Amino acid sequence: MRLSNLFFATLRDDPADAEMPSHRLLLRAGYVRQLGAGIYSLLPLGFRVSKRVEQVIREELNAIGGQEMEMPVVHPADLWRESGRYDAIGPEMARFKDRADRDMVLAMTHEEVVADLLRDIVRSYRQLPFIVYHFQTKWRDEPRSRGGLIRVREFVMKDSYSCDRDDAGLDTAYWAHHRAYTRIFERLGLDTVAVSSDVGMMGGSLAHEFMFLNPAGEDVLVLCEVCGYAANRQVAPTVAPAPAAEDLLPVEEVETPGATTIDSLAAFLGVPASRTAKAAFFVTGDGRFVAAIVRGDHDVNETKLVNAIKATGGLRPAQVDEIKARGMEAGYGSPIGARDTVVVVDTLAAASPNLVAGANRPGFHLRNVNVPRDYTPDVIGDLASVREGDSCPDCGKPVILRSGIEVGNIFKLGTKYTKALGAEYLGEDGERHPIVMGSYGIGLGRNVACIVEAHHDEKGIAWPAEVAPYRAHLVAIGGNKDPRVVETAERLHEIAAAAGPDHEILYDDRDESPGVKFTDAELLGMPWIITVSPRSLAAGGAEVTFRATGERSVRSFEDVEAFLAGRSASPA
RNA sequence: CGGGGCGUGGCGCAACGGUUGCGCACGUGCUUUGGGAGCACGAGGUUGUGGGUUCGAAUCCCACCGCCCCGACCA
Numbered sequence: 296m297r298l299s300n301l302f303f304a305t306l307r308d309d310p311a312d313a314e315m316p317s318h319r320l321l322l323r324a325g326y327v328r329q330l331g332a333g334i335y336s337l338l339p340l341g342f343r344v345s346k347r348v349e350q351v352i353r354e355e356l357n358a359i360g361g362q363e364m365e366m367p368v369v370h371p372a373d374l375w376r377e378s379g380r381y382d383a384i385g386p387e388m389a390r391f392k393d394r395a396d397r398d399m400v401l402a403m404t405h406e407e408v409v410a411d412l413l414r415d416i417v418r419s420y421r422q423l424p425f426i427v428y429h430f431q432t433k434w435r436d437e438p439r440s441r442g443g444l445i446r447v448r449e450f451v452m453k454d455s456y457s458c459d460r461d462d463a464g465l466d467t468a469y470w471a472h473h474r475a476y477t478r479i480f481e482r483l484g485l486d487t488v489a490v491s492s493d494v495g496m497m498g499g500s501l502a503h504e505f506m507f508l509n510p511a512g513e514d515v516l517v518l519c520e521v522c523g524y525a526a527n528r529q530v531a532p533t534v535a536p537a538p539a540a541e542d543l544l545p546v547e548e549v550e551t552p553g554a555t556t557i558d559s560l561a562a563f564l565g566v567p568a569s570r571t572a573k574a575a576f577f578v579t580g581d582g583r584f585v586a587a588i589v590r591g592d593h594d595v596n597e598t599k600l601v602n603a604i605k606a607t608g609g610l611r612p613a614q615v616d617e618i619k620a621r622g623m624e625a626g627y628g629s630p631i632g633a634r635d636t637v638v639v640v641d642t643l644a645a646a647s648p649n650l651v652a653g654a655n656r657p658g659f660h661l662r663n664v665n666v667p668r669d670y671t672p673d674v675i676g677d678l679a680s681v682r683e684g685d686s687c688p689d690c691g692k693p694v695i696l697r698s699g700i701e702v703g704n705i706f707k708l709g710t711k712y713t714k715a716l717g718a719e720y721l722g723e724d725g726e727r728h729p730i731v732m733g734s735y736g737i738g739l740g741r742n743v744a745c746i747v748e749a750h751h752d753e754k755g756i757a758w759p760a761e762v763a764p765y766r767a768h769l770v771a772i773g774g775n776k777d778p779r780v781v782e783t784a785e786r787l788h789e790i791a792a793a794a795g796p797d798h799e800i801l802y803d804d805r806d807e808s809p810g811v812k813f814t815d816a817e818l819l820g821m822p823w824i825i826t827v828s829p830r831s832l833a834a835g836g837a838e839v840t841f842r843a844t845g846e847r848s849v850r851s852f853e854d855v856e857a858f859l860a861g862r863s864a865s866p867a
Numbered sequence: 868c869g870g871g872g873c874g875u876g877g878c879g880c881a882a883c884g885g886u887u888g889c890g891c892a893c894g895u896g897c898u899u900u901g902g903g904a905g906c907a908c909g910a911g912g913u914u915g916u917g918g919g920u921u922c923g924a925a926u927c928c929c930a931c932c933g934c935c936c937c938g939a940c941c942a
Contacts, residue, residue, distance in 0.1 A: 307891060307903065308879045312935050332934065384942050403942060438868075438940045446941090513941090609940080772901055810902035828901065838901095 296765065297788075298803040298815075302339050305815050315511055317747035318443025320756050324818045333440025333448035335740070340819070343764035345451070345739050348483060348746075349430055351761060352453050352737055355479045359471040361426040361455055366408045368432050372398030374407045378715045383607075387436045401434040406712045406734055409456045413718035413730050417458070420722045423730065424464045426471075428455030430739070442511060444744035445700060451740065457733040460722065465707055465731045469501065472705045472735045476505050479737070480702065484759035485745055487702060490516050490525040493598050494706070502706040506699030507745045516699045517681045522690035529598035531694075533643065533679040534686040541648040544663040549651075551660045555626030557591040560660060564651060568592040572644055572652040572664060574628040576618050580608015584621055586630045588672075589641040590650070593679035603639055603676045627660060629653040630670045640666055641678035702745055703737040750843070756820030757843045760864075766791070767800040767859070767866070768821035772809045772828035783852075784827045787837070791859040798861045800825075817842065823866055825855060839866045 303325030312329075313319040321327045326341035337345055353363065372390065375381035380388075381400070389401040402408075409427065417423065433452050440446050457468030473489065480487040485507050492504040504527060506516055517531035518524065554560040561568045571591030577600070578584055585604060587595045597610055615625045622634045629652035630638040644650070645666045652664040666672060684693045710729040713719070719727045743762075750757045758764070769791075771784035784802065791800040801821060803812045816824045826838040834849040841847075850866050858866035 304877085304892090306878060311873085311879070314936075329934090380942065385940090387940085387942070406942095435942080439936095439938090441936080611939080775900065806900095808900055808902080808904055810900090810904080812903095813901080814903050826901085830901070 296799060296801055298801060299805050301801070305818055313443060315442045315445065315744075315748070316751055317445070317744040320747055320751055320818070320820075321443060321744065324756060324820065327444065333437060333446070335444060335447060335449075337740075340764045341743070344743050344746075344758070344762055347762045347764070348739055348742050349451075349453070351482045352430075352479055352739075355475045355482075356426070356428050356453070356455060359426065359475050361428045363429060364427050365429045366402075366405050366412075366431060368402050368434075370400050370402055370408065372400050374411055374716075375400055378407050378410070378712055380407070387438075389434050389436055402431070403433055403435050404452075404734070404736075405429070405431065405454055406456070406708065406732070407716070409458070409732070410712040410716040410718045410730075413458060413713060414716055417718065417720050417730060420460050420720050420728075423720060424457065424459040424468065426455055426457045426468060428453060428735075442744070444740040445511070446513070447740060450738050453737045453739065455735045457735070459731045459733075460720065460728065461731055462709075465709070465733050469705060469707055469733050472733070473503065476703050476705065476735075476737070480505060480507075482761050483742060483746055484750055484761065485702060485742070486749065488516065488518065488525050488699070490518075490527050490699070491530060492527040492704065493529045493602075499707045499709055499711075502704065504699075504701045505703035505705075507702045507749070508697050509700050509745070509748055510698055511748075512698035512700040514699050514701060515680075516697045517694050518697055519687035519690060519692060519694050521692040522687060524687050524689045524694070526688075528681055528696070529596065531681045532677050532688045533593070533641075533681050534688050534691070535643045536686075538643070538647045543665045543668060544649050546664060546669060547662045548654055548659055549662055550658060551627070552658045554660065560651065561591065564660075566651060569647070570650060572629065572647075572650040574623075574630070574653060576613035576623070576625070576628065577610040578613050578617065579604065579606035579610055581606060583637050584613065584617065584635055585610070585637045585639060586621075586623070586628070586633060587639045587641075587678055588630065588644050588652075589679045590644045590647055593641065593643070593682070595641075595678055596680040599676070599678050599680075600639060603674050603678060604637055622655065624653060624655045624657055627653040627657055628655060629661065629664065630672075631655060631661070631664070633670075637674070638670065638672050639674045639676070639678060640672040642675055643679065645672065645675045700741065700745055700748075702742050703735075705735045706733060708732040708734050751820070754814075755818035758820045758822055760822045763820070763822050765799055765801045765821050767823040767825050768816045768819060769800055769802045770812045770816055770824060770826045771802075771804065772812065772826060773830075777829045777832065779832055780827055780829060783832065783837075787825070787827065787855065787859055790856055794859065794861040798859065800859065823858075825866065837866075841867060 305325050306323040310322045328336045393399050430453050434449050459465045487505045487507050489503045489505050492502045494502045515528040517526050517528050554563045557568050568591035573589050573591045575587045575595045587600050589595050618625045621636045622632050649663040651660050654661045683696045687694045713729040718730050722728050771780050774781040788802040791798050824840040831838045836849050836851045837855045839850045855866045857863045
């Protein structure tokens with residue numbers, strides 16, 4: 296591809312709106328352009344990278360027996376009503392009517408369509424198991440997109456679905472995906488860690504997220520460097536030594552003016568935060584009022600809370616007047632004397648004696664509050680978020696916390712959708728059984744962005760060879776001084792073109808200064824930069840630079856041509 | 868949805884009541900060619916939209932739209 300023909304433009308200045316390196320570089324180098332919030336066009340270069348990522352995924356999924364297909368982006372709403380998600384999902388799903396006034400939706404995912412196909416096609420256990428997948432556009436109207444391609448509203452996802460007779464089959468498909476994902480992210484040049492993750496309200500039994508470690512990540516991961524334990528903080532259990540037993544002392548009210556936070560309370564009373572009880576108030580999507588109690592040195596983990604009380608529709612923080620209406624006082628709150636409130640207490644908080652808790656009166660707290668002596672929990676369970684240095688649930692050593700970006704997930708769905716839609720097969724036993732499903736996703740654009748996060752420097756992108764849009768970037772310098780430069784560059788370009796589409800290279804044939812050409816080559820990030828100039832000709836070949844390391848040497852045309860023709864993997 | 872910020876030529880920015888300007892990019896010509904070249908000429912903007920205040924609004928006020936950041940949220 297001649298750069299003079301390529302539909303792209305590089306930006307000399309950093310775009311004002313791009314903060315993450317991947318966003319900035321993909322914009323500056325002409326790989327993507329933004330159309331709206333969370334909506335991007337892939338320019339030819341970006342599209343080629345995306346297609347190469349897609350191909351890696353395709354190869355690895357085919358290797359575990361996946362069959363590629365394609366399902367629609369527009370679905371009849373009735374299908375989503377059958378699974379119950381039409382009403383369960385909020386405004387993040389786009390809904391519209393077609394010309395005949397039928398309700399339609401834009402696909403957020405494709406479990407329903409797969410289940411619909413299953414009930415149409417699968418009759419007998421003999422047809423199972425199988426894995427199907429496609430690369431298809433999803434629309435998810437996120438409350439907030441961010442980070443360029445990291446979190447968008449419209450994106451292409453590889454989603455695969457395993458369809459099995461039973462849980463044993465699902466388990467096999469699940470771990471096959473786990474292994475395939477490990478290979479995929481290795482090939483993409485992404486260092487990932489697979490963490491166990493929340494299965495949420497989906498009724499699934501097991502899920503992992505593949506996380507790319509990055510400070511801008513939206514998820515917090517709990518990792519153990521000793522034994523390899525890895526979990527999303529949403530599900531990582533808190534392990535704490537049982538507090539020392541004490542005699543339960545009588546409750547005693549103390550004046551604590553202005554001590555509305557744990558920090559100020561602990562400082563005012565001169566006690567450690569671990570001797571206090573923290574109350575957080577929420578309202579569930581199903582309308583229940585919840586008081587969650589953790590020890591003052593911990594924070595409430597909302598995912599754990601949701602799971603502990605089986606809250607549908609999530610949680611929102613309670614308003615001050617809602618707290619008051621239940622007989623409690625924001626800033627000085629505890630469940631003592633609470634009305635119409637689901638009281639959920641963290642295991643550690645429940646076991647800790649003589650804590651300082653709110654008196655439900657402005658400016659006052661209570662010393663020596665004990666569960667269940669002073670109030671009765673509806674639920675006791677693990678509610679606290681794991682902190683850096685807490686004990687690993689597996690080996691007891693201190694854990695570390697890291698931020699991660701979810702680049703893929705695998706999920707045991709079970710029979711939720713097949714039961715809802717009546718996708719059954721006739722078993723060997725002559726009985727009808729629901730088909731057992733798993734679903735597995737990888738977002739293409741997010742992976743492209745993460746690859747850039749992992750492979751760039753101050754000059755630009757440095758693509759791993761596996762995903763680079765072109766194998767090499769050919770730069771001709773000083774063509775006006777020596778006609779052999781242009782002749783040679785043209786010849787090299789021809790050789791690559793003749794080697795077929797997989798061996799195509801970028802050829803900077805523009806009438807630009809050397810500085811512009813080198814700068815653009817480094818910004819665009821092809822793995823190899825091949826420079827032809829009077830200087831290199833005098834040295835008997837072309838100068839070859841490995842973008843990732845900057846290593847540079849003059850190679851014979853024999854070596855360079857072997858590379859361009861696809862006979863060798865590297866010109867150096 | 869809450870908090871904050873920003874909308875001026877393709878990009879980055881200035882002008883902050885009185886004729887919209889600069890750098891880069893762009894077009895033409897000449898020179899130049901191993902690290903974002905030089906000179907000359909030139910094209911390009913109803914200052915996001917609508918209302919208001921004013922003799923006069925990019926500038927002040929109101930509303931709306933859009934984008935970014937933090938948080939909430941994330942099937």
